Amino acid sequence: MKPILNVADAPIRRLESGEHFECRMAQLANPLGAKSIGANVTHVPPGKAAFPFHHHYANEEHFFILSGTGMLRVGSQAYPVKPHDYIFTPPGGPEVAHQLVNTGLEDLVYLAISTLQLPExxxxxxxxxxxxxxxxxxxxxxxxxxxxxxxxxxxxxxxGEDGRAIAEMQAAPSAP
Structure with a gap:
């Protein structure tokens, strides 16, 4: 097996649920045989989030914003994100729950990397x-x-994932 994969050749996984959740992910790590670390490039359309607000007790996640803008929810806080922002979310309880929401006018695109510890x-x-x-x-x-x-x-x-927080962020003015 070749140890390199171009994102243009990566298998795509699509997720969609209701009006607030949608993404397509170019799978990078698994096709190369990775078992301990997951990686993908995620594209989230305007007004959507890839996943519900969540936290992991076993795994950490890292995100690198490639293009687009949005908001990062962490615990009870929200932070604007833009290209070249690097985000780390540690394992833990609701205080580290996180979600990236596209509040911009173009796709929010980010590299997502996570540990893959089981059980999770x-x-x-x-x-x-x-x-x-x-x-x-x-x-x-x-x-x-x-x-x-x-x-x-x-x-x-x-x-139960009705996307109220996504709608609220979408309605709020975006930070420059």
Whole structure:
């Protein structure tokens, strides 16, 4: 296997749910055989986020903004992001929950890098859910991921993720 992959040749994974969540990710690490670190280039259209507001108890994530603008939610704070900003999100509880939201007029594009420790427990403060991942294939997104909400018998990944915070950020004026 060749140890190099051009982003233009990378397999693309698309995600979409409702009016607030959408992205396409060029998978970089997994196609090269990486097992401990995941990496992709994520494109998020204007007014969207790739994922719900979440935190990881086992894994850290790093992001490097390539183009576009947006807002980074971390805990109860929000920060504007622009090209060449580097972001680190450590493992931990709701105080380090994070989400990148495209508040600009063009795609928000970033390099995302994360550790891939299993099992992983993730929390979703906006919806009150907890997710547990016990297996994962970063190329396909397949694997065993269990979602729980103490107030319901069954829930899906997107349940309760109505995007209110995304809409609020989209309505707020963008910082230059």
């Amino acid at each position: 427990v993730a929390g979703y403060p906006d919806s009150g859910k907890t997710g547990v991942r016990i297996t994962y294939d970063s190329a396909s997104g397949a694997g065993r991921f269990l979602i729980a909400d103490a107030s319901k018998d069954e829930v899906s990944y997107w349940d």
